[in-house]
Amino acid sequence: MIGWPGEVEVPTDVILADDQARSSQGRPIRQVIFDFGNVLIYWKPEMAMVSRYGPESIREMLDNDKSGFFDANNMMDGGASCREAQAWVHERHGAPWDRMFTYYCENFVDSLTGPVPGARVLVKDLKALGVGVWGLSNWGTELFPYAWEQYPILHDLDDLVVSGPVHMRKPHQDIYQYALQKFGIRAEDALFIDDKGMNVVAANQAGIRSVCLKDPYKLRTLLIESGLDIPQVK
Numbered sequence: 076m077i078g079w080p081g082e083v084e085v086p087t088d089v090i091l092a093d094d095q096a097r098s099s100q101g102r103p104i105r106q107v108i109f110d111f112g113n114v115l116i117y118w119k120p121e122m123a124m125v126s127r128y129g130p131e132s133i134r135e136m137l138d139n140d141k142s143g144f145f146d147a148n149n150m151m152d153g154g155a156s157c158r159e160a161q162a163w164v165h166e167r168h169g170a171p172w173d174r175m176f177t178y179y180c181e182n183f184v185d186s187l188t189g190p191v192p193g194a195r196v197l198v199k200d201l202k203a204l205g206v207g208v209w210g211l212s213n214w215g216t217e218l219f220p221y222a223w224e225q226y227p228i229l230h231d232l233d234d235l236v237v238s239g240p241v242h243m244r245k246p247h248q249d250i251y252q253y254a255l256q257k258f259g260i261r262a263e264d265a266l267f268i269d270d271k272g273m274n275v276v277a278a279n280q281a282g283i284r285s286v287c288l289k290d291p292y293k294l295r296t297l298l299i300e301s302g303l304d305i306p307q308v309k
């Protein structure tokens with residue numbers, strides 16, 4: 076299976092307001108919570124591997140059933156160290172996946188391939204309007220500094236929650252409640268933006284409207300159509 080275990084298909088680039096978020100549908104959006112990877116900055120794990128591995132090897136590495144790659148990432152997102160995740164891959168999946176996962180961790184910086192188009196200005200436009208802008212991302216404690224040091228957009232957020240240091244991760248409910256409490260905001264006032272279906276479904280279960288983002292060019296228009304008076308795309 077290529078990709079994250081537990082992923083689900085949901086409508087993309089639309090506001091979802093199901094489960095506990097249903098009562099918030101149509102309410103003014105006063106807070107926007109952003110995931111980081113592929114929402115504010117691009118994360119492409121294969122890009123960390125191309126200096127040593129060919130396309131077929133990388134494709135197989137991204138097959139979680141073979142390599143355990145995404146399971147190991149989930150471990151780090153939940154608070155495990157790189158060394159602990161590497162040892163788990165070695166024990167459960169063996170060669171060559173243990174060596175490849177270690178190489179990925181050592182060269183993680185190359186997996187961050189640049190800002191998502193329009194995200195930096197969108198954050199600034201929302202702040203200028205008085206909308207709260209926040210971050211809630213799954214990210215390993217040891218690897219997050221690579222993003223923090225390279226991408227000023229993360230510093231522009233009002234506050235953020237990173238999963239590794241708090242030993243909680245999406246799509247579990249506890250991290251959504253923790254983030255709301257830390258930010259001092261109400262679920263019914265917020266919109267959560269993520270690139271994974273399972274995470275936006277979980278946000279709805281926590282009472283937060285959500286968007287599964289696939290096309291960054293559509294996000295600004297979607298927010299404007301929701302009543303936010305930010306500059307339009309011409």
